[in-house]
Amino acid sequence: MNDTRWPQAYASGPLLLGVRHHGPGSARAVRGALDAARPAVVLVEGPPEADALIPLAADPGLRPPVALLAHAVDEPGRSAFWPFADFSPEWVAIRWALEHGVPAHFIDLPAAHTLAREKGEQDPGAKREGEVRGDPLAVLAEAAGHDDPERWWEDIVEHRGPGERDPFVPFAALADAMGALRERYDAGGHGRDLFREAHMRLRLRAARKEFGEQVAVVCGAWHVPALREKTTVAADRALLKGLAKVRTDLTWVPWTHRRLARSSGYGAGIASPGWYGHLFHAPDRPVERWLTKVARLLREEDRIVSSAHVIEAVRLAETLAALRGRPLPGLGETTDAVRAVMGDGSDVPLALVHDRLVVGDVLGEVPESAPAVPLQRDLARQQRALRLKPAALERELELDLRGDTDAGRSRLLHRLRLLGVGWGEPARSRGSTGTFRETWRLRWEPELSVRVAEAGVWGTTVLGAAQARAEADATAACALADVTALAERCLLAGLPNALPVVMRVLADRAALDTDVGHLAQALPALVRSLRYGDVRGTDTGALAGVAMGLAERVFVGLPPACAALDRDAADEMRGHVDAVHSAVGLLTETRAGAVAGGAAAAGSGPFGAGPGGGLRDRWRAVLRALSSRDSVPGVLRGRAVRLLLDDGALRSEEAARLMGLALSPGTAPADAAAWIEGFVGGGGGLLLVHDERLLALVDGWLRGVSGEAFTDVLPLLRRTFAAYEPGVRRTLGELVRRGPADRAAGRAAHGAVTPGFAAEPDTGRADAVLPVLRLLLGLDDDSDMRDDNILAGVGV
Template sequence: MRQPAGGQAGTRGPWLFGVRHHGPGSARSVRAALDAVQPGAVLIEGPPEADALAHLAADMEMRPPVALLAHATDDPGRSAFWPFAEFSPEWVALRWALDRGVPVHFIDLPATHTLALRAADEAEDDGAGTDADKAGEAGKEEHPARPHPEALRVDPLAVLADAAGYDDPERWWEDVVEHRGGHGSGAEDDAGEAALASFRALGEAMGALREEFGDGGHARDLVREAHMRVRLKAARKEHGDSVAVICGAWHVPALALRTTLTADRALLKGLPKVKTGLTWVPWTHRRLARAGGYGAGIASPGWYGHLFSAPDRPVERWLTKVAGLLREEGRHISSAHVIEAVRLAGALATLRGRPLAGLTETTDAIRSVLCEGSDVPLALIEDRLTVGDVLGEVPAAAPAVPLQRDLERLQRSLRFKPEAADREIDLDLRKENDAARSRLLHRLSLLRVDWGTPAAARSGTGTFRESWRLSWQPELAVRVAEAGVWGTTVASAATAKARADATSATHLADITALAELCLRAELSEALPDVMRALADRAALDTDVGHLAQALPALVRSVRYGDVRGTDTASLAEVAAGLAERVFVGLPPACTGLDTDGAQELRRQIEAVHTAVGLLADTAAAQVDGPGLRQRWRAVLRNIADRESAPGLVRGRAVRLLLDEGTLDEDAVARRMGLALSPGTPPPDAAAWIEGFLGGAAGGGMLLVHDERLRHLLDTWLAAVPATAFTDVLPLLRRTFSAYETGIRRTLGELVRRGSPVPGTELLPGTPADGFGPGLDPGRADAVTEVLRHLLGELVPVGVGDGGSG
């Protein structure tokens, strides 16, 4: 094995600079080393197809973080990313070469193989072998070292940190790389010599690890490294030995191996291929974090970006940023707080033997001084600064599918710039620009490009207002590429997708939801196809549950169509016909239900009740609104008086009729008396109470103001046998726990004072209804032992014998 990294400045190459992906210390060292050796060509770990796109990195509109996106042209969902941040060593090397006119090439395994191998791996999980596996096995045979059986998927940083006596690889890396030599100090020549020395040391360390662990459980790396060696040999043939390679430190020993071109090409023979497209896409700091699922991610991209950009005094500058954020959030942070936090971070670094305060020390100082020991503001700092939500930008010259171009045009014309941070917006559909934004978001939702998700409106309930929660994530670029098969513009793609979804939908509720979405997205060309599918499916579906689930979305479609000026006459007719079928099928469906079925039917009845009211109000010109209401009320009466229906459903029907004014208080009291009669099993009576008093708002106030209902409930509850009380208690607790605290307190006071039987008056000195004339000694003594265990000597012996307690 030859020397894995270049020697002193001016020494002949090639130079192998092993880096940590997205390591700011590595990025600074790469820049210093390149300045020192001045190579004639730069080779970077990445897909070779990106050579044609490398020049875009120097475009003024390119702002990292960005990523190379490769996707299979016939299956855009099959994709891979190669992210770059401002502090990524590969990005620094790329910009260094472009700024100086030095040829730059990517040398990793081509994306055409990477995507095909990923599909092969998925097939292997199903028991099928792949050519890639055979190539990997052949590589193992030629590699001089054999991996330890237990050393699967070795983390080289963790091994080196453990050897140095560190239990945290991140802290070890900060101490030996990120904080080495300070920031902005020393001459350029000294910086170059130090960088070259660090690369030599790291290359030797990785060489020792590869000799010990072989491929470390990364069998696919053998194929990648063979391709890197082939590309390195080609570059040396073209540019001589003045070649600098920037790659992951783990690969340096493999690239330094003396192998034949024939052997390396043998490893690459027979690899599967797939036709691939490549482009630049925006990336985010949040997606660089490990929490985002990125394999080469780092724990704190915002902190690493700060370390790379801070010319000096990084701790002081970081704490100043933190203070600014906390001030924006309304916390009182003075300069004295910052000074004290800096001192504490420095003291902690000294006590822990670190060359400079790292993220751990600064975080501890922030928690103690700026956050006063609270983790709540600290979580905000970690989210906004330590990780961050920076979103990169790519130039318009970058390749993109036509759908992406149309989306960018719409975003510009609507002044609707994507942002990585979560934010909520309110749209007033009476305004032209807001209505256009709403159309765009709904069309993207139909294409499964979930830039925005509907949120509850902050104020008002009018249909002219919408609230959205927006967050643009890098994965949406893949979704846009996938959606490109449906059309070249957002409107045409959404129309085609809606037509396809209408044809393939199997459930009535799916089609009604699609009709609602088409109206909100104003896809007038797709709506006729959706309506035909809706009418066909509605005619064939006989499940009343499916019909009840579909009706609310259909009625909302009618309502939103009225707001947006869409002709919804045919839609209203379908909704009215669907409602009539629900009216016919709902009463028989109330028989033979278990508890879960009763709960689901109650929700469906509530949804249909709301939908019928909206349909009668908004579609009076197309349907008989008053007649529709009357027929629905008759259905509710039928359910309320149907003895075979569950108590939960009957109670809800009675409550809806009461709220509508169809039943007066006498009729409700009579039905409640029947439901709570001694002949009714206690669980069924409790379910009736839950249906009548639970769920909808106002159940508690109804009991507060109606003494007869309260008396009926109190009398029934007092008569429930002890053996059945434990069965009905969960139902009652679920009902009454939903009331506001003030209502529960008022009901408690009313019960404590007692309520007279309707039509009678309490005589002076008569105990309140439900209460005895005094303390029951036997019942009091039954809990004495429990209270003594809980309260100790505060409970006297013999409470029932006249003790004061």
């Protein structure tokens, strides 16, 4: 059957190649052994249901790292992975079989049994050396006098050259060592290993019956003694009889080097997949090539690294290896050399090298011909159409929703978030804050393939599945804020057909909810939805009516709800007041924009006279009521005064009068401090810088607080002023240090204005920035936009 002689040591049995999963030295040794033995069939550790997927390994579009994904048909979230890197011995064995026209089969316990395990039990398909039973390699390393099993394994296996005289000797030695370990520590295997090894023996017997003795088996070294064990077919079948099973589907999915790392929680993980990949692919001089990669990476990060640094690092790594008695420099020696030569003794560059090179962000690829659920195929089609390729390295994506491609990308990412597929997470934009801009942080993780399979129960397309999921979530939602947030997400995801269901549920929940806090919490998301709908061209008429109804109910119920609150409840309510204030501003602006665009007639609709004026006036009346009620906590009264002042509905003289009343001797110090926190808290220090009357009131009140009361109010004041920018705090400190007399003298010397500030804006300096502003805003010199409008738009 073969033109080469079967190894004498295996003349009466199969060729058992025990390996370390994802070990480049093992992978090279497996390839050498298979080249020498030329077996008639290759058996590999893995789920037998994946035999039909083995031919895809010959497809150029299937690029490791990849993984076999098995999931239960009726419960896609129940899944298991079998990862393969290009330096995994099992992958090398499969590729060798395909290249030489030799059958290859998986022989591990079927995934149908693996996925039927009881809840909480560990996945036997992913259990490798180094888990519950302890790390057998660590035991062998300790017996050899080494305290580091990784270094010991590198020395005896990974650094072995390809020119060994007998390629089978290392496997025989490792099998004998594992046999001794199992006799002493775990003669019968551990946990579900008994079932796995029984099934492996059954598959091995079937292969020997079909192909004779020229059978090669590539499996974890721990299992080799069990495959040598003399057992009967009846005994193995009896052991497997009655195991639970479920219907399963399997496919290939992309994997990453980061998920091969032990730190990811993968049981057979390795500490340095990037380093192992380098060792496997480097044709010669692996140390020199590695340190050249490190130098290139550091140069890309603007660190000064020359060719001389590389030469010196190589010499140091070789010297360290010789001093430590190692055959070749390993990762430890190269790391020490990088720290000393390229990093000037600092560990800072080492973190970058470890993240980018030692571990790495390599993401595998899977061809379109691989089996997939319909939802996965639709997602892949949209990813290609939108030029949005998954990547393992986290990256930021800036979207301009005015363009069709970016708008489509936004809808896709929002729909996936609705489906629980967190490929992208919204991030804060560093540039424009307009509603036509979005920033996303993208990173594809292998587990997202499972999430896509789970989401397949909602539909066969991303659009259909997201719509069905939104409708189901709306029906199941209990809190009003959850429904309004869902309405916002539907608009962002472009799901107009789901809005009727969401709006019906929203109207029902809003009619039944009497908690003002819930209503106030729900309003901002609803108002944001109006603006998002405007940007995306979505009809939001129904949303506007519900938003107005919520706003009216908040206006009526807020003053009584703010009475007699304790400290924590008052702080929470302050957040609601701020949110409603912002929502009212957005709501009136949105309505004003609609009126200006001819979408509605001024003075019509529930907004009252003018584009939103009635709504804003009613909200200001609510704030005035809050500011004047003694039963309302000080933090809310102070906040109401501040919002009115910022809104132009309260003159600064009146604000000073109200502050004077709040800080009068008749007010308890703690209540006065709370009023100050509400008024100038949250970064409002510039108000005190510019208005010396307010600063004098706070300063005078604080100097009059008794020593006993000062201890009580200090935490409140510290929390208030700690939120200010450092420059604001310094300026306030300087103003307070001068004292009232010095401040008054300074005002007299500077024309009754605060020192450092002019009485009027400097129009000359403002005009000087106009060309730059026009350039940034994309306005031509002959644009009809007035200069004062441009300056007003940027707050000048």
